[in-house]
Amino acid sequence: MTPELTALTLAALLQCLQFVAYAIPANRDLGPVYTMSARDREPSRDMAQTTARLGRAYDNHIEWLLLFAIAVLVTQLSNQNTQFTATCGWIYLGARILYIPAYAYGLKPWRSLIWAVGFLATALLLVAALI
Template sequence: MSVELTALTLAAILQYVQFVMYAVPANLELGSGYTMSARDRAPSKTLSDKTARLGRAFDNHFQGLILFAIAVLVTELSGQHSGLTALCATIYLFARVAYIPAYALGWRPWRSVIWMIGFGATFVMLVAALL
């Protein structure tokens, strides 16, 4: 398996890990009565800041993962593997791992810097596939 596909697979596994990191405290804080309901109403309790941030980091990774998956797909199907695309895939994965505590702990401006590194690595992969 290529480095790019390996990074994509690990990024997908990371999404599962992020779900657990968010869902466990959210269930504890909101109670199973709400989390197992149809959620037609807003919860009567609020999430802690950290848990809410974990939820936003989880949602944010879905957005980044779509673009990263496209970049890997284009790289794979076009046969444009290179040291650069492998490096970008690795950078994306490490940035996404670093983004979780950066967001959960409210690291400013580092959360945004880390996000931009992963986003930029994905962009470079796409451009490299075109060249």
């Protein structure tokens, strides 16, 4: 497996871990009656601030994992794997790992800077596949 595919696989597993890290406190905060329901109405209780942030960090990962997956796929299919593209893959993964606690604990401006590093690594991976 190439380093880029390994980083993508680990990023997908990170998404699984993020879901668990969010779902457990969300279930505690909202109660199983709500979390097991069809959620046709707003919850009667609020989530803790950190739980809500974990949920937003999870949603953000879902949104941006697709673009990273496209970048890795393009790199793989075009046989443009290089040390540079491998480094971009690992930087993306590292940024996503750091993003979770940065978001959960409201570390500003670090959260946004960490996100930007991951985005830049993905964009550079796409550009590298074109060169």
